[in-house]
Amino acid sequence: MARAAVLGRLSWRVAQLAGVRDETATARTLVLEVPDWPGHLPGQHVDVRLTAADGYSTERSYSIASAPDGSRLELTIARLDDDEVSPYLTQVLSPGDPLELRGPIGGYFAWRPADPAPVVLIGGGSGVVPLMAMVRTRIAGLSPAPMRLIYSTRSRGTLLYAAELERIADQHPGLSVNVVYTRAAPPGWHGRAGRLDAMSLAALAGPQDAGAWSFVCGPTSFVENIANLLIDQGLDSRQVKTERFGPSGSGQAEAHDER
Amino acid sequence: MSDSWTDGNSLGGALRDVFSVDVTAAIGRCAGCGRAGPLAEGRVYDHSPGTVLRCPGCGQSLLRLVRGPGRTWLDLRGLEFLELLSPD
Numbered sequence: 001m002a003r004a005a006v007l008g009r010l011s012w013r014v015a016q017l018a019g020v021r022d023e024t025a026t027a028r029t030l031v032l033e034v035p036d037w038p039g040h041l042p043g044q045h046v047d048v049r050l051t052a053a054d055g056y057s058t059e060r061s062y063s064i065a066s067a068p069d070g071s072r073l074e075l076t077i078a079r080l081d082d083d084e085v086s087p088y089l090t091q092v093l094s095p096g097d098p099l100e101l102r103g104p105i106g107g108y109f110a111w112r113p114a115d116p117a118p119v120v121l122i123g124g125g126s127g128v129v130p131l132m133a134m135v136r137t138r139i140a141g142l143s144p145a146p147m148r149l150i151y152s153t154r155s156r157g158t159l160l161y162a163a164e165l166e167r168i169a170d171q172h173p174g175l176s177v178n179v180v181y182t183r184a185a186p187p188g189w190h191g192r193a194g195r196l197d198a199m200s201l202a203a204l205a206g207p208q209d210a211g212a213w214s215f216v217c218g219p220t221s222f223v224e225n226i227a228n229l230l231i232d233q234g235l236d237s238r239q240v241k242t243e244r245f246g247p248s249g250s251g252q253a254e255a256h257d258e259r
Numbered sequence: 260m261s262d263s264w265t266d267g268n269s270l271g272g273a274l275r276d277v278f279s280v281d282v283t284a285a286i287g288r289c290a291g292c293g294r295a296g297p298l299a300e301g302r303v304y305d306h307s308p309g310t311v312l313r314c315p316g317c318g319q320s321l322l323r324l325v326r327g328p329g330r331t332w333l334d335l336r337g338l339e340f341l342e343l344l345s346p347d
Contacts (some may be wrong), residue, residue, distance in 0.1 A: 010275040047272040061269055105271035107284035108299035109346070218267070242300065244266045 002143050012049065012102045013037075015073065017095050023160045026079045027126065028090040028133050029065060032099065038072045040064055041110040042133035043215060043243075046075065046103030050085055060085045063130035063217075063225060063243075065105065067137040076160060078126040109215065109243040113143035115212055120205050122150045124218025127202075128160055131217060138175055145175045150204050152222070155184040178204055198229055207249065209236040213241065220244040267301040268311055273324060277331055286342040291319030293339075298322070 017114075019031040044064055051057040066074035079090040093099065111119060111134045119138075121131040128151050138147045153159050159179065169177050180200070186194040194200065205214070214235060216226045223244045231237045267283050271299040274282045294316040301312045301321055309325035314337070323334040335341075 010272070045268070045271070059272070061272065102272060102275075105275060105281070106268055106299070107281035109268050109295050110284075242266065243268045248286075 004013070010102050010105070011033050012100050015099045015101055017093055017097045017099060018072070019095055023076060023162075024158055026090070027076055027160055028079070029076045030089065030093065030099070031222050032073045032075065032101075034071050034073050034101070037073060038104070039068050040073075040104035041107075041112060042067060042137045043110040043130045043241075044104035044106045044133075045130070046073070046101045046105060048075075048085070048089070049100045049102075050088060051100070058085060061105070063133070064130045065132050065136075067133060067140045067142065069140075076126065076129045076132075096122070109217070109241050111137070111213065111215065113137050113145070115213070116143075116145050117211060118146040118148075118209065120148050120150070120209050120212050120214040120230075122152075122205070122214065122216045122218075122230075123213075124222035125150045125154070125158070126160065127216075127222070127243070128153070129217075130243065131215060132161055134215065135168070135175070135177075139172060144174065147178045148175075148205070150180065150196070150201075151177070152180040152182055154182055155193075156181070156186040194227075196226065198232070201226070201229050202233060203219030205230060205235075207231070210234055211234070211239075215241045217243040219246070263267050263306060264302040264304050264313075267297070267299040267303055269303050269305075270298070270310065270312060270324070273310065273326070276326075277324075277333060280343060280345075282341070282343065284344065288339040289314040289317060289321060290300060290337050290339045292317035298341075335337075 002025050013034055015032040015034040017030055018033045021029040023029055036180055043060045047059050049059045062075045065076045077086050077089045081085045123131045135149055165177050180196055181193045182195045183193055214230055216223050223242050227240050227242050230240050272281045282299055286295055287298050288295040294314055300315055302315055304311045311320050312322040314321055319337050321337040325332040327343055
């Protein structure tokens, strides 16, 4: 699988939308059938290309949300209103429609399930998507590595994969999930709402994780902050992998920023 | 220079148009400051006709990629070397 995922010419393929799942008011999961999909590593992404009738085309990168599963591939798309691609993908594309994509892409922000080292996943907003591919790969029994997901999101209304995360809590030895609500904690929640900072992160990850891989994904400022905190706490910077989405310093980053 | 950037992971697809292996995981050494690290950790500025990857340490341009009809220009003079993993 890993070999297939990194070698060979990368060509555009025509996938077909098999189904959709609405995750929140603004995020939708696309379930795709991709003929001859070579497999992927959790953490990798695809490029999606839309071409208009007049030949104008534009591309976006989206993280893969699903564990490797034959020709089936899931992408979770957050709708950004100032964007020309995500509104189409989340509101117009319908089951049966074709979608052009290429992948899998990326060898850096990719987890190799054969590696038994512990894994700490920290996601901000829709940065949880590639981390969910890792969690799902772990659940699928493709790895025994101890894994912890720390997921920072604004409120219950922006929480992706809510039902699935609740279901997996406590059911998988060696896998834990911590949700951090930054704006509003739901009723009955045991913790207070607030951003991850040095103190709250130290309770969730720290020197005990030396030797672990960590994967940090989210808006640029979130990723910079968390990666620096992890390194301050003694994690090896070479084992802290980062992926930032949305350009920083623009309106898009604000829209992405669901921490 | 615009302050709007993303990271080198986003160059994966465009570089796979040129290289047969993933280059974003390759270690590159900056000719400006000597920092060595995965290209994925660099900063990508793509709001011009081409795409520029800059060193996260010193801002030096590591890689410039310009695509035109039927051809690609690649300027790598900001990189002293690239260390690529070669699968067995």
